[in-house]
Amino acid sequence: MEAKVTAHARYTIADIDKRLYGSFLEHLGRAVYTGIYEPDHPSADENGMRRDVIELVQSLDTPVCRYPGGNFVSAYNWEDGIGPRESRPTRLDLAWRTAESNHVGVHEFADWAKAAGTDMMLAVNLGSRGLDAARNFVEYVNHPGGSHWSDLRRKNGRADPWNVKLWCLGNEMDGPWQVGHKTASEYGHLANETAKAIRAFDDKLELVVCGSSHSDMPTYPQWEATVLDETYDQVDYISLHMYFENYEKRTSEYLALPQKLDRYIGTVAGVIDYVKAKKRSKKDVKISFDEWNVWYHERKSDAKRMKEWDWPHAPVLLEDIYNFEDVLQVGCILNTFIRRSDVVRIACIAQLVNVIAPIMTEPGGKAWRQTIYYPFQLASRNGRGVALHLDVDCPSYNADVAADVPYLDIAGVHDADAGTVTFFAINRHGEEAMSIDLSLERFGTPRSVEHTLIKHDDLEAKNTRDNPDAVKPVKADGARLSGETLQLSVPPYSYSMIKVTL
Structure with missing residues (x-):
């Protein structure tokens, strides 16, 4: 099987x-404790x-971490997590x-975030609480x-403000499962x-204002249109969430799901453009995809x-143990975000430790990297710069979720x-290796190539x-340069990072 790819220095996204390589920690299971x-x-x-966990997070180089939820935040009193630890109340998390x-609480999380080399992205409770608690929290922090x-x-021991720049106005308020769930108009008014x-x-x-919890919600995409109509002039991002499942164990269908993700992003981008035009606004609202991951291994049994x-x-x-198949899925998801980086500016893998996470710990014992780590x-540490619009010619297949799914996701x-020019490539074909002929145009002379498999x-x-x-x-060996052309072969069902030094 063969694929031809052209990258041009001037054809950028x-x-x-x-x-885009953000993370998420919620007070859920053993994520925190x-x-x-x-x-x-x-x-x-x-x-x-x-x-040991801080070192693993540092190695991920995740620039921002969303906290403290998630569903948890919709009944959370932030004041419970400040002051002397022995005086803090125990609450029931609904x-x-x-x-x-x-x-x-916020003091401890802030100290951890500094040690881990990540900035805080804080969420306020717009479920059981509202405007007053939110503004007080912002004043306390900033x-x-x-x-x-x-x-x-x-x-309480912190003289200087933390100056947190990024704030989420609630979480998944479109969801009937959410404490304080609201209609789009109710939420839009409160958020505004x-x-x-x-x-x-x-x-x-x-x-960040709440968008749809996933693209199968009955209120999607009208939710986005209503909420943005209420809030457009006051917000910078609308949040989207999506989790990826493979209950039926059909790998080709599973790896086609990022096509649905791409449509989700494209639809919401269109809604943003519609509301912008309706309001005759010059302002751009972008997408914060602040919950995403594979989530199905333990989901039903734990519920x-x-x-x-x-x-x-x-x-x-929700301590999913990830496999190699999930490596391919996570790679495809990240590639989708890179290709949509004109509108998706923030994304947070959910979550960071133990709960559907790339890092696992044993109480009192070891910490280790899951497969999806x-x-x-690789994307976080090497996917910084300008996203390229690639011309890709390769075989494809039809799946339930989409037609013409390319076997090469790149x-x-x-x-x-x-x-450097770096490519992230997943071969979705389970039986055939793929020979890739990659043309580099107007980048200068390629000097060397490194292939990580x-x-x-x-x-x-x-x-x-x-x-x-x-x-x-x-x-991996075998990648070779010939002038401005790179050639290599990638195995069936594999993830590759190809870095060209110019």
Whole structure:
């Protein structure tokens, strides 16, 4: 099987916002407790945070982390997570039927984020609460001093404000499962008034309004049209969420799902353009795709367990163990975001540790990389620069979700400062290798090429505590340069990163 790809230095999509490689931590299961925070762990720092986890997050180079939810935030009182730890109340979390100790709040998360090398992206509760709690939270976090809430922060040990720039106006408010669920018009009005209050405090903050929880919601895409009609002048981003499933174990269908993702993004981009034109606005609203990942391995069984338990604290919940097949899916998802980086400026893998996450931990023991850690790491560390519009000619197949799904899923990024052009390529064909003829035009003279490959003969291969390196990247041979042409072959069902130094 053969593919021809042309990359031209002048045929570009957009400068990639580094926050395209963002992450997410929610107070859910063991994401926080025994995930990032375990004061009795041998690696714990002075704040009780696991250094082994911090090192793994640092290696991902994820620029922003969304917190504290997620469904959790819709019944969360942020004031419960400040002040002396021994005085903080234990609350019942209605989203996940667990007990929340509040031992980790905004102060602890901020210290962890600094250590991990990531910026905070904070969410306010527009489910059970509203405008007043939101503006107070922003004042507590961002005002230097001389007011009630900023002086309380100083009293609690943080003299300087954190100056968080990115704020989410609630979470999945279109979902009937959400505490405080609202109609589009109800939510749009509340979000607009909350945004106005926050902008009265600081009009330079970036605000994210809730879009659809997924593209199969009965209110999609009218939800986006109604909410943006209410909020367009006050917000910067609209959030989208999507999770990827393979219950029927059909790999070709599973790997076609990013075509649905692409349509989802395209439709919402069209709604944004419609509202912009309707309002005769010069402002651009972009997409924050702030929840995405593979999620199905433990989903149904854990939903049943959750209904039966008696409010445990930090239970094992939604701890999907990812396989090699999921590497291919995550690679395709990230490629879609790169190709849509003109409108998708922020994206957050959900989540970061233990709960549907690239990083797993054992309480009191090891931390290790799941299989999906690697495509995310390779894209995050090498996918910065300008996204390229590639001309791709390759065989395709028809799937239930889309026709003409290309067997080669490929995205390209030009980093002029580093002098590199990097391609991320997934061969969706399960039986045939793919010979790729890649033409590089107007980039200058290619000097060298490096091919990193993730491949395993068993789609179900997993990384575990006792075998953490079953699936990992390796250096591959065979890529060769001839003038401005690159040629290589990629195996069936494989993920490749090809980096050309100019």
